[in-house]
Structures are given as C-alpha cells and as structure tokens.
Amino acid sequence: MNLEVLWTNFLKQIKEELSSLAFETWFSETKLYELKDGTATIIVPMSIYKTHLQDHYYDLIKKIFDNVTNNNYELVFLLQEEADEAKKKEKITSTLRTEDIPRKLNNYKTTNLKSEYTFSNYVVGNSNKFAHAAALSVAENPGKMYNPLFLYSNSGLGKTHLMHAIGNYIMDNSDKKVLYVTSEQFIQDFLGINKKAKNDNNFDEVDYFKNKYRNIDVLMIDDIQYFGNASKSQQEFFHTFNTLYSDSKQIIVSSDRSPDDLKLLADRLRTRFSWGLTVNIDPTDINLRKEILKRKIIAAKIDFPIPDDVIEYIASNVGSDVRHLEGAITRLIAYNTIMGSKKIDLNLAIDALKDLIGNGTYEQNDIQRIQKIVAEEFQISVEDIRSKKRSSNIAFPRQIAMYLCRCMTQESFPKIGMEFGGKDHSTVMHSVDKIENEIKVNKDLSKIVDKLKEQIN
Numbered sequence: 465m466n467l468e469v470l471w472t473n474f475l476k477q478i479k480e481e482l483s484s485l486a487f488e489t490w491f492s493e494t495k496l497y498e499l500k501d502g503t504a505t506i507i508v509p510m511s512i513y514k515t516h517l518q519d520h521y522y523d524l525i526k527k528i529f530d531n532v533t534n535n536n537y538e539l540v541f542l543l544q545e546e547a548d549e550a551k552k553k554e555k556i557t558s559t560l561r562t563e564d565i566p567r568k569l570n571n572y573k574t575t576n577l578k579s580e581y582t583f584s585n586y587v588v589g590n591s592n593k594f595a596h597a598a599a600l601s602v603a604e605n606p607g608k609m610y611n612p613l614f615l616y617s618n619s620g621l622g623k624t625h626l627m628h629a630i631g632n633y634i635m636d637n638s639d640k641k642v643l644y645v646t647s648e649q650f651i652q653d654f655l656g657i658n659k660k661a662k663n664d665n666n667f668d669e670v671d672y673f674k675n676k677y678r679n680i681d682v683l684m685i686d687d688i689q690y691f692g693n694a695s696k697s698q699q700e701f702f703h704t705f706n707t708l709y710s711d712s713k714q715i716i717v718s719s720d721r722s723p724d725d726l727k728l729l730a731d732r733l734r735t736r737f738s739w740g741l742t743v744n745i746d747p748t749d750i751n752l753r754k755e756i757l758k759r760k761i762i763a764a765k766i767d768f769p770i771p772d773d774v775i776e777y778i779a780s781n782v783g784s785d786v787r788h789l790e791g792a793i794t795r796l797i798a799y800n801t802i803m804g805s806k807k808i809d810l811n812l813a814i815d816a817l818k819d820l821i822g823n824g825t826y827e828q829n830d831i832q833r834i835q836k837i838v839a840e841e842f843q844i845s846v847e848d849i850r851s852k853k854r855s856s857n858i859a860f861p862r863q864i865a866m867y868l869c870r871c872m873t874q875e876s877f878p879k880i881g882m883e884f885g886g887k888d889h890s891t892v893m894h895s896v897d898k899i900e901n902e903i904k905v906n907k908d909l910s911k912i913v914d915k916l917k918e919q920i921n
Contacts, residue, residue: 471496474532481524489802490517497547504529504537507544511764512797514541543765575635576644581628587759589752592622595743599626603633606640606682606714610741612705615718617745618879620785623718627684630716640681647690650677651697678707684716692728702733709736725876744878747784754779756786760793768806770796774813781821792817830873831883837919838865841912850885864913866892867899872920 474496479487490513497505506525508514517525518541530536542550583603588596595617601609615623631642645653657673677683683704691698708715719726722744723737748756757775778796782788799816800808832846839846842861849862862884869880870892877889884892903910 467496467499470532474529477528477532478524481528485802490521497542497544498551499533499537502536502538503540504533505540505542505547507547508541509543510766510797511543512794512801514543515794516798517541575631575642576649577631577635577642578628579632581625582632583629585759585763586622586625586629587752587756589749589755591746591748591752595622595626595745598741598743599630600633602714602716603630606634606638607712611709611712612715612717612737612740614723614737614740614742615716615745616720616722616742616876618747618785618875619720620787621745621747622786623745624686625786627686627716627718631682631684634682641679642682642684643676643680644684644686646686647688650685650701651691651694653677654697654700677704680708680713682714682716683708684718686718688717688719688729689721689726691733692726695730698730698733702730702736705733705736709739715740721874721876722878746882748786750779753782753784753789756789757793760790764793764797766797768808770808771810773810774808777810777813778817781817792820795820831869831875831880834868834872834920835865835883837916838868841916841919850883852885863895863899864916866895868913868916868920870896872917 471494475491475494478491482491493509494513495507497507499505506517508517522539526537526539529539583596583600586596595615598610598613599615602611602613615626617623627644631644634640634642653673653676657670685701691701705715717737723729723734723742726734726737754775757778761770761775774796778789778792782792796808796813796816800812803812805812835846835849838861839849842857844858844861848858849865851858853859866880866884866887869875869883870877875883877892881887881889881892899909899913903913
C-alpha cells in the first residue's frame with residue numbers, strides 16, 4: 465500500500481469538509497508515516513498540532529481515513545523526530561534475543577503512569593522546592609524515607625506531576641511494582657466487588673482487588689479528598705494502608721487540602737497520613753511562572769522566539785495554575801498560526817488572550833477576590849489587609865476577610881494565612897472563631913457580612 469497515495473486521497477476528501485483556512489492551517493503540512501498493528505501514525509509539524517487535531521478533528525479524521533482505507537485504525541499524531549526515534553528503538557529491540565530482554569514488572573498500562581511527567585521537566589522554584597526535594601528522596605528510597613508522603617495544594621500546582629515523577633523514577637531505576645490511581649478509580653474498583661457480591665460469589669474479584677492494591681511496592685492515590693462520602697471505600701483503604709505500611713511499602717497520597725482539613729475522612733485515616741511527611745505546595749510566584757512558560761515554549765518547538773515582555777504579560781495576568789499557563793501558551797501559538805503572523809509580540813499576545821484574561825477566565829484566586837471586595841467595603845487597600853498593620857480599622861476587616869475565605873472557599877487555614885501576608889494558621893483560626901461568635905450577637909456586623917457574601921457570590 466502506497467502511503468503517499470493513500471494520504472493524498474485522504475487529504476482530498478477531508479478538504480471538502482473544511483474551510484480553506486482550517487485545511488491549510490491544520491492539514492496541509494501533515495503526512496502519513498506508518499500503518500502498523502491497527503494504528504496509523506500521522507506526522508505533524510509542531511507539538512500544538514498534536515493536541516489540536518486530537519481534540520477537535522479526531523472523529524472526522526478517523527471517519528474519512530477508515531473510509532479511504534476500508535479499515536479501522538487508531539490514530540497517533542507525532543513529530544517527525546518522535547516517529548524516527550520510536551522506529552529506531554523498535555529496531556534495536558527487535559535485534560535482541562528474547563532471553564536477553566530483562567523482565568519488567570512495570571509498564572505504563574499497569575502502572576497508569578504518564579511518561580512525560582518526570583523530575584527533569586518539573587520546574588523548581590521557592591514555592592515547590594521542599595516538595596520536589598521530598599518527592600525525590602522518596603523516589604530514591606521508597607518505603608524507607610517519609611512514609612506515607614502526603615502532598616497537598618490547590619489544583620494545578622504540580623502534585624500530580626510529582627507523583628508521576630516519583631513513579632517513573634522508581635520504574636526506571638528498580639524492579640519495584642508501582643501503581644498510580646485516582647481516588648475515583650479506587651472507589652470504582654471497590655464498588656465492583658460489592659456489585660458482584662449481590663449476584664454471585666465474588667472471590668475472584670476480591671482476590672483481584674487485593675492483588676492489585678496490596679501486592680505492590682508503591683501505591684499512589686491522587687485527590688484523596690474525594691473519599692469524603694465513601695465510608696466503605698475509606699474502610700477498605702484503611703486496611704490496604706495498614707497492610708502496605710506494615711510491609712514497609714511506600715504510600716503516597718495527594719489532596720487539595722491538608723490532612724487536618726479533610727473533615728469527612730475518618731480520624732484514623734487522617735492520623736495515619738500524619739505518620740510520615742506532609743508537604744504543602746504553595747502557589748507559584750511570578751519568577752517560577754515565567755520559568756514554567758519558558759519551558760513550555762521550548763517544548764512546543766516553535767520556529768521563532770517569544771519575547772520576554774510577552775512572557776511577563778502572561779505570567780502577571782494568568783494566575784498560578786500551571787494548566788492555565790499551558791492553556792495561554794497553546795492559545796497564543798494557535799492564534800499566531802491561524803492569523804498567519806510571522807512573529808509574536810506583546811500586541812499580538814494582548815489580542816490573542818484578551819477574551820481569556822478580559823472576561824475573567826483567568827481571574828485571581830477566590831481569596832484574592834474576597835480580599836478586594838472586603839477592602840473596598842471598608843475603604844482600605846488590599847495591601848493593608850495583607851500587611852502586618854494592627855490598627856483596628858485594618859485588623860477588623862482583615863479578620864472578616866479571613867472568616868469569609870474560610871466559610872466561602874475550600875482553602876485550608878495555612879493557605880489562607882499565606883495569602884494574608886504569611887500569617888500563622890492559628891491566627892486565621894482565631895479570626896474565624898472571633899467573627900463567627902460576634903455575628904451571632906452583633907446584628908450590624910451580621911448585616912455587613914451577609915452583604916459581603918452577596919457581593920462575593
């Protein structure tokens with residue numbers, strides 16, 4: 465089968481389904497690289513094409529391609545160098561005798577790990593330096609250093625990246641069995657046992673579940689906070705935890721809040737999370753955000769540089785969530801490609817991102833928004849609220865803001881304290897308790913708080 469002829473026929477058909485701009489932008493520079501084992505490998509010119517074609521055109525491409533080939537293929541989008549490297553590795557592997565290939569207990573299918581998340585591409589700054597060091601220590605000495613390791617932070621600050629990096633490091637440097645799952649997957653696996661038990665014996669399912677979660681060396685569970693309303697799953701995880709811990713197997717858990725703030729989890733679980741090391745990942749500062757953006761730009765392999773003032777603009781306006789930073793870069797490059805510009809400058813960046821930044825898609829976090837609303841109500845500045853000033857006209861609004869942050873967001877006491885100029889969590893707790901008690905007896909204060917809540921909502 466002539467791949468070039470096949471792809472030419474495909475392009476003719478898909479061109480009829482698209483506008484000329486869409487076709488020229490996303491398909492004119494593609495080519496068919498290989499058909500093998502039910503997979504069609506398609507070469508694209510830049511990394512952004514992989515995501516865009518996968519997310520927006522996959523079903524259309526597959527429909528037309530299967531029609532052209534009269535077959536059923538899965539589609540893979542790769543850069544030329546990625547495809548060549550994969551081919552090279554395949555040839556090397558095929559020359560080895562079967563008995564010379566070492567037996568691996570792990571693979572990406574059984575471990576659920578993502579190979580792209582490693583320590584080498586994790587950008588380290590002041591806000592995540594301790595978490596990175598702790599994760600690397602665990603990866604180098606699983607079951608011996610910091611067991612369990614409990615990572616917590618807001619979404620998009622790198623918890624999941626670090627967990628996969630630990631798993632990939634262990635997988636590459638040992639024969640230990642690794643498993644990464646979300647709490648949702650654990651719950652679904654456990655519920656599968658109970659469903660089977662209603663209709664038939666479930667001995668096989670129980671054995672499979674225990675083998676999957678207990679016959680391993682490293683267990684990583686992401687977003688443990690979702691165990692909150694699953695009491696039976698909590699109980700099963702408690703027994704799994706005890707079994708692994710007693711056998712010196714490494715346990716790594718992540719959450720969007722500290723163990724003390726996981727009020728819906730059983731006390732005995734929260735206590736065990738504190739046996740090892742608990743690490744908070746703080747929001748990224750602007751310097752770290754700029755470094756992350758630079759790394760993402762390098763990974764995108766674009767043909768022209770992005771100026772420092774553009775990077776500064778994105779880092780200053782998008783916020784601390786790494787996913788938002790990635791999204792901004794993806795949008796900027798796509799906008800530049802579609803508009804046919806030969807360079808990216810600040811004016812183009814402002815135009816490309818105006819809808820995202822302008823309409824609040826990338827607003828500051830909820831704590832900062834509450835601080836702003838309270839500051840306006842009491843005619844003081846946000847800087848005053850975040851400062852160490854103790855005068856009553858500032859300290860009292862600050863306490864109200866802390867109270868509102870606690871009752872209207874899911875942020876932990878340490879996180880709130882950090883957003884208020886690095887206050888200790890006990891200071892936040894005292895402020896919350898004070899306002900909570902005072903609004904019960906002070907009707908004027910209660911009205912002010914209700915008014916502020918309406919504005920926040």
